[in-house]
Amino acid sequence: MIKTYHKTTTIKAEQFDEAKWQAIYNDSHNPEERNIEARKFGIDHYHGYFIIPTCEGDMRIHDGDWIATGINGEHWPIADDIFMKTYAELPVIPTVIAEYISAVKNGETDLEDINAVEAASGVIEYDQASHIEAEWIQQHGDEFARAWLDGYQVEAQHDTRTD
Incomplete structure (x- = not known):
């Protein structure tokens, strides 16, 4: 029998701005500084896009996606349309x-x-x-x-x- 559930955990999220992060990667002359600033991300140098390490492995993140942070500090991407249907900002x-x-x-x-x-x-x-x-x-x-x-x-x- 199918039951209906709702999410009970609050998450933190920020919207991914690819141009901003591309500038951080390209403009930083110090690789150590770049890694500190963008520690959530990596770049797939073969394909040229950003990836985010998740519990399920590296996932591609697109411009406008949301980066969710769970209760254990884990991150995962959520497409903007799914995020808007699923989450509401706390009052x-x-x-x-x-x-x-x-x-x-x-x-x-x-x-x-x-x-x-x-x-x-x-x-x-x-x-x-x-x-x-x-x-x-x-x-x-x-x-x-x-x-x-x-x-x-x-x-x-x-x-x-x-x-």
């Missing part, structure tokens, strides 16, 4: 919301054994978070749910001081 949330999600999931609040929906309503109904957190969750319900379930990136802090 970016404020630090205070990330801290709240962490606190609730780690049992550091009065709310026990709850899921994402109960956490969102709990923060609003029981004042388990500040007004700022509750307001953000109300205005960004989809991002909050995705962050709770899939993981998140924390919004970059901007230094607003004037010296």
Whole structure:
């Protein structure tokens, strides 16, 4: 019987720009420096294209492909069209919301054994978070749910001081 599955691991990925890497290989006069910069790649000198070492062996990488990095540091190429159908960038949330999600999931609040929906309503109904957190969750319900379930990136802090 066929079952349906979803991916549960977060990956890091960058899009491959062949012109950029070709310039690194061609412009670097120091082979040692070139190897440090492009340690993920090799060049098939016979065919003249980039390859990436993977767990399954060397694979050709095309301009526009995505280079995925797994949880063990392994790399593999993913064609752009497949990548766009398979992966979505994690939501970016404020630090205070990330801290709240962490606190609730780690049992550091009065709310026990709850899921994402109960956490969102709990923060609003029981004042388990500040007004700022509750307001953000109300205005960004989809991002909050995705962050709770899939993981998140924390919004970059901007230094607003004037010296």
